[in-house]
Amino acid sequence: MKTKKQNADFLHVGEKLLAWYRTHGRDLPFRSTNDPYKIWICEIIFQQTRIEQGLNHYHNFINRFPDVETLANADTEEVLLYWKGLGYYSRALNLHKAAQQIMEDYQGIFPEKYEDILQLKGVGKYTAAAISSICFGAKIPAVDGNFYRVLSRVFADDFDVSNSSAFKYFSELTLRMMPEKHAGHFNEAMMDLGSEICKPRNPKCEICPLNKDCLAFNLGKIQDFPVKSKKVKPQDLELTYYFVQFGHSFLIKQRKEDFIWKKLYEFPVEIPESFSRYLVSMKTVLHKLTHKNLTIYIYKVNLPTKKLLNDFAKEYDFTIENLEGSSKKSFPKPLENYLKIIE
Structure with missing residues (x-):
């Protein structure tokens, strides 16, 4: 089935999501700061860890390494020790190397431009977009699995999310929804909606702020989206x-x-x-x-x-x-x- 998104009022949906976030957004400690260092650390920690499981790790890591310089000058083994229990230890190594990059290339000041953030060791498009939008107001979608799922369902869009061009496709779709001056909050709203309501299984459609606009919900086909054809065999x-x-x-x-x-x-x-x-x-x-x-x-x-x-x-x-x-x-x-x- 082809998408009917061309008939949707994109910006209206985006504004509705943003209004929901202002009232129902999760009260998380790192949301009280625009410090790019802290946002960077939390984004890396919570990419593969549930918020409730990772909060103590986040606090412990930030308390020991409160800024770029402290992290850059730390011993590798100590960085790994404070990452203990989170798994994916290569991310801790990348954080350490990226902090050293910032000290060497940017005199210890976290870079503001998306393109510069993307050059840091271990930082991908999602993380760079999250930091750029939340900390510096850049209108860049932080597209991840939550975006794929929410947008696929809202617009009953059968674009294959395993396709190599999925990131570009859903980024362009998001830009049509994203309010001009609230990119950071919009990205966080999409993250909250995807993790708390529009879940992969058993989504809470009855309390979703977008249920009246969601084509998959109104067609009774929520579980048909997102479409993903490729599966990597372990x-x-x-x-x-x-x-x-x-x-x-x-x-x-x-x-x-x-x-x-x-x-x-x-x-x-x-x-x-x-x-x-x-x-x-x-x-x-x-x-x-x-x-x-x-x-x-x-x-x-x-x-x-x-x-x-x-x-x-x-x-x-x-x-x-x-x-x-x-x-x-x-x-x-x-x-x-x-x-x-x-x-």
């Missing part, structure tokens, strides 16, 4: 780790910046054949990442002497750690959970 991967210990000490090493879990700590991924006699148990863990299904085998290896542990650590460049020390380091979630079981 890749199945198997990983093996060895928890090599003597007494309360065990071996860890920091990962490099390739593949998954960049800069996080892990256990050895292989051991000398002579160590196989000291295997005492094996645990299988299933873990999902974006586009990856992991099966992780963790073997526990109890060495009989401290010398064996020391020699292995020295030869293969591992760090000898204990549970107390490891709590100050960041591990992939499956290994972090394993350490909790050991403890």
